[in-house]
Amino acid sequence: MIAYLQRKQHTLGLLSQQLGLGQRGEYTDPRLIDGECHGAPIEMLARHDALPYLAQALDAPVPRLGLRAPQRPVRFCSVRSDPRHPDLSDAQWADVARRMVATTGIAPPGDPDACRWIALRNQAHQVTVLATRVREDGRVHEPYRDAFRPQTECQRIAADLGHLPTALPPTPHVQEPSMPITVTITAEPSGSIVARGGDSLAAHLLNHAGFAFTNDWHGPRHRLPTSMDRGEQAAIANHAAEMLRAARYSVALDPALDSTEVASRANPLGPYTAGAELLRLTDQIRSAESGAEFQQAVDHLLHPEQGALEQLREALEAAGEQITDLDDDSYRLADRFGFAAEFVSAAQSELVGSERELRRVSNSPQALAEARTQSSALPAPRSAALATSPAAAKAKASSTPAAGAADAGIVVRPSQAPSTRSR
Numbered sequence: 001m002i003a004y005l006q007r008k009q010h011t012l013g014l015l016s017q018q019l020g021l022g023q024r025g026e027y028t029d030p031r032l033i034d035g036e037c038h039g040a041p042i043e044m045l046a047r048h049d050a051l052p053y054l055a056q057a058l059d060a061p062v063p064r065l066g067l068r069a070p071q072r073p074v075r076f077c078s079v080r081s082d083p084r085h086p087d088l089s090d091a092q093w094a095d096v097a098r099r100m101v102a103t104t105g106i107a108p109p110g111d112p113d114a115c116r117w118i119a120l121r122n123q124a125h126q127v128t129v130l131a132t133r134v135r136e137d138g139r140v141h142e143p144y145r146d147a148f149r150p151q152t153e154c155q156r157i158a159a160d161l162g163h164l165p166t167a168l169p170p171t172p173h174v175q176e177p178s179m180p181i182t183v184t185i186t187a188e189p190s191g192s193i194v195a196r197g198g199d200s201l202a203a204h205l206l207n208h209a210g211f212a213f214t215n216d217w218h219g220p221r222h223r224l225p226t227s228m229d230r231g232e233q234a235a236i237a238n239h240a241a242e243m244l245r246a247a248r249y250s251v252a253l254d255p256a257l258d259s260t261e262v263a264s265r266a267n268p269l270g271p272y273t274a275g276a277e278l279l280r281l282t283d284q285i286r287s288a289e290s291g292a293e294f295q296q297a298v299d300h301l302l303h304p305e306q307g308a309l310e311q312l313r314e315a316l317e318a319a320g321e322q323i324t325d326l327d328d329d330s331y332r333l334a335d336r337f338g339f340a341a342e343f344v345s346a347a348q349s350e351l352v353g354s355e356r357e358l359r360r361v362s363n364s365p366q367a368l369a370e371a372r373t374q375s376s377a378l379p380a381p382r383s384a385a386l387a388t389s390p391a392a393a394k395a396k397a398s399s400t401p402a403a404g405a406a407d408a409g410i411v412v413r414p415s416q417a418p419s420t421r422s423r
Helices: 011-019 048-059 063-068 090-103 149-161 200-209 230-246 259-266 273-286 291-302 308-326 328-350 354-362 365-376 390-399 403-408
Strands: 002-008 031-036 074-080 117-121 126-132 182-187 193-197 212-216 219-224 250-253
Touching: 002 149, 002 328, 011 048, 011 074, 011 126, 031 090, 048 117, 048 126, 074 090, 074 149, 090 117, 090 126, 090 149, 182 230, 193 230, 200 212, 200 219, 200 230, 219 230, 230 250, 230 259, 273 291, 291 308, 291 354, 308 328
Parallel strands: 182 250
Antiparallel strands: 002 074, 031 117, 074 126, 117 126, 182 193, 193 219, 212 219
């Protein structure tokens, strides 16, 4: 049994999706099985033509807060059981829903001011719980560690139902692969490019790339002529290395010829520009010269709307939703992305209110001096070790037209405001 948590913005749209028949007919017999809306007749409102009234019954506490109301006041929790076991009855699923809202704090047992919630069924082996985050007393339920509690409760429910496996399946024995054959491609002082090692297939691939076989008192080898331009030599050597690696050979390519090595010095993470920006931000935090610079760098992580943590949470949540849109059967993988997004949300909750402490720390000259003393004993940032030297940058600019674009790829761009997504 597995639970998937999300925060939503529009209750009516979510109800129309969950209690409707769906665009592809995936929902069967959508119905309301349980809920608590503090006196609202939700049983009478569970008809398809009464969805606006049901949404209004759920959202009733939200307008009371006015501007203090949360932007995403709806809590959406989908609980699925193992399809290898018989499906639960509506009464059993209603009990599962009550245990979910109790363990998350949405509606603890005996709390007269608990949040409003309903439990819906529209698929086999699944129940969906919708709840508002605003309590009857005007307080807002904080989802701190909500991603951990439902999954723990799911394990308890599965154990109560006897759905847990009795023993783990045996791990299949994996035969260790044999050591690959190594081919070495080096740049000789004479100006020629020489390849040594390999077998008949490696020789055929080298000949196909443009190397010529020779066997003299230096021994058997494949080489490129010295009259060839160095840029053309490097291109052929890289092409040969790609073919050999695709054929499962181990290739030791001279760094002076490796185009990926040249690119890595300009951009240490290659095409992963987002990671490169975070690496640059890490170096900016470590090298802050004043409290203001330190606080400004950390704000790029913690900003509630444009910070790196919020953007990461949004990306993980979008990935989970896109997986479900592309393949309904991959809901387990989509759930894992959803859990990861909730873990990031828990990390954000852990750091809520830290701005005041950061200002106090950053304004303390003694704290900054101690940080400088400690950081001097630490290893230099990774980006400093991988920085491009002036000579390498000049050589790269002359040999690679796209070098400027690669260097520009690691510049930290201004954060964009996240677009509003309809859920």
